[in-house]
Amino acid sequence: MSGQRYDIRKTVVILLLVFLSLTIIAIQINAAREDKSSIIDSAISYCFSPFQKFFTRTGEAVVAGWSFLKDFKNMIEENEYLKSENLRLQTRSVELENLARENKHLKGLLDLKEKDELEGIAASVIARDPSNWFRSVTLDKGNDDGVAPNMIVINDQGIVGRVVEVHKSTSVVRLITDQRSAVPSVLMKSRAIGIVSGDGENSLIMKFMTEKGKVEPGETVVSSGLGMIFPKGKVIGKVISLTGANESMFKYAKIKPSVDFSALDYVMVVKKKQ
Amino acid sequence: MRGFKGWLIFIISILVLLVLQSSFFSVIMYKDTKPDLLLLAVISAGLIEGPLAGAAAGVIAGIIFSFTSVHMPVFFALLYGLGGYLSGVIRDFIYPDNIVIPLLSAAAGTVLSSGLFWLFTCSLEFFKSYQPFILHFVPLLIVNCVMMIPVFLLYRFVLLKPRRI
Numbered sequence: 001m002s003g004q005r006y007d008i009r010k011t012v013v014i015l016l017l018v019f020l021s022l023t024i025i026a027i028q029i030n031a032a033r034e035d036k037s038s039i040i041d042s043a044i045s046y047c048f049s050p051f052q053k054f055f056t057r058t059g060e061a062v063v064a065g066w067s068f069l070k071d072f073k074n075m076i077e078e079n080e081y082l083k084s085e086n087l088r089l090q091t092r093s094v095e096l097e098n099l100a101r102e103n104k105h106l107k108g109l110l111d112l113k114e115k116d117e118l119e120g121i122a123a124s125v126i127a128r129d130p131s132n133w134f135r136s137v138t139l140d141k142g143n144d145d146g147v148a149p150n151m152i153v154i155n156d157q158g159i160v161g162r163v164v165e166v167h168k169s170t171s172v173v174r175l176i177t178d179q180r181s182a183v184p185s186v187l188m189k190s191r192a193i194g195i196v197s198g199d200g201e202n203s204l205i206m207k208f209m210t211e212k213g214k215v216e217p218g219e220t221v222v223s224s225g226l227g228m229i230f231p232k233g234k235v236i237g238k239v240i241s242l243t244g245a246n247e248s249m250f251k252y253a254k255i256k257p258s259v260d261f262s263a264l265d266y267v268m269v270v271k272k273k274q
Numbered sequence: 275m276r277g278f279k280g281w282l283i284f285i286i287s288i289l290v291l292l293v294l295q296s297s298f299f300s301v302i303m304y305k306d307t308k309p310d311l312l313l314l315a316v317i318s319a320g321l322i323e324g325p326l327a328g329a330a331a332g333v334i335a336g337i338i339f340s341f342t343s344v345h346m347p348v349f350f351a352l353l354y355g356l357g358g359y360l361s362g363v364i365r366d367f368i369y370p371d372n373i374v375i376p377l378l379s380a381a382a383g384t385v386l387s388s389g390l391f392w393l394f395t396c397s398l399e400f401f402k403s404y405q406p407f408i409l410h411f412v413p414l415l416i417v418n419c420v421m422m423i424p425v426f427l428l429y430r431f432v433l434l435k436p437r438r439i
Contacts, residue, residue, distance in 0.1 A: 021334075024337055025348055025351070029347065044338075044342065045342075048289075048342070051293045054297075055293060055298040056298070056301055058298060059298040059300070059301030060301050062301075062302055127296040128300035128301075129342075130292055130300075130312075130342055131310075131339075131343045132308060132310070132414060133395070133407075133410075134343060138296070179403070179406075199403065200405060200406030262306070
């Protein structure tokens with residue numbers, strides 16, 4: 001008799017768990033369909049973020065310590081090189097400052113308004129996608145800090161990605177190296193246009209390239225501003241190689257991103273202009 | 275997993291592993307690849323507790339995983355559920371006292387889960403190329419096999435402990 005009662009209790013518990021699982025799955029599917037995060041996502045993200053931040057920083061410290069030990073031999077030699085490089089860059093920096101001033105002056109003369117003044121929110125990367133197949137990162141800034149979906153994320157090296165999910169105090173950014181990303185782009189020299197997306201690794205592919213001039217490896221790729229999501233003129237990377245037969249309509253270019261995604265720590269979320 | 279306490283411990287351990295996977299192991303990576311700790315946990319649960327508990331553990335792990343990665347709860351629940359069930363079936367034939375069995379299970383689980391994932395996502399044109407799968411496959415196999423040893427020993431200690439009392 002007691003065994004039978006135990007079986008009924010067990011069945012009820014299993015049924016309740018199945019019901020709970022199905023409810024969670026339904027909430028998740030509904031949230032994914034509407035392209036926004038569910039309340040469970042937000043709650044988990046909120047609870048995880050302090051721990052993720054701690055373990056990410058711990059991991060970075062371990063990697064930094066390991067690289068320090070590994071590079072110790074080359075450090076003195078590198079130091080000398082960096083000193084001379086620093087001197088060269090300082091000279092170059094002065095030259096560039098002068099050029100920028102001159103450029104601004106000329107733009108003013110032509111009555112061109114500066115459109116590239118971006119207002120942003122500084123954020124740090126606290127976690128990465130747990131799977132090996134998707135390329136996204138979690139930032140420590142969310143809805144409370146003014147982050148909104150589709151905002152662009154950049155750093156001093158170039159375009160990082162786009163905000164796809166926003167929680168209360170965190171947000172998820174899909175990196176441009178993800179296969180699902182698409183950035184309308186243009187090559188600086190040849191002016192060939194195309195769509196840059198990730199190859200699932202740490203490099204990029206420029207697809208559907210309409211070639212105007214001769215494209216050569218080493219050319220810089222910048223965002224074209226088409227599509228109104230990514231701002232115009234932000235650096236994406238450099239062309240490594242070209243593929244696609246001569247007779248084919250479109251060519252493909254393999255691009256090395258300007259951003260070092262393996263050492264991504266601080267970024268800026270660009271606020272949308274009102 | 276015996277009773278409510280056993281399942282609670284398992285769920286907490288899954289959350290801890292997920293945090294580690296998305297933070298610590300995402301920074302310390304071997305050939306740009308991090309271990310699939312959740313898959314290893316599910317395989318360990320299956321090997322220790324049997325096919326039904328393994329499948330249930332896989333479903334739970336899959337649902338939790340989809341909250342922090344791409345939102346495909348049904349797919350991941352079924353994928354990890356299958357992993358847990360199959361490792362439980364292995365246990366029914368060979369008791370995994372020898373560490374080689376969990377290692378082989380981890381290798382087989384990695385092949386199966388990665389293969390099914392890429393077949394599914396590429397057939398839906400979610401991903402356009404198999405290149406990342408090919409490039410990541412061998413490093414993933416290595417890191418999963420290496421990490422299987424501590425994960426399996428930890429689960430054997432945690433899950434079998436209540437039974438000894």
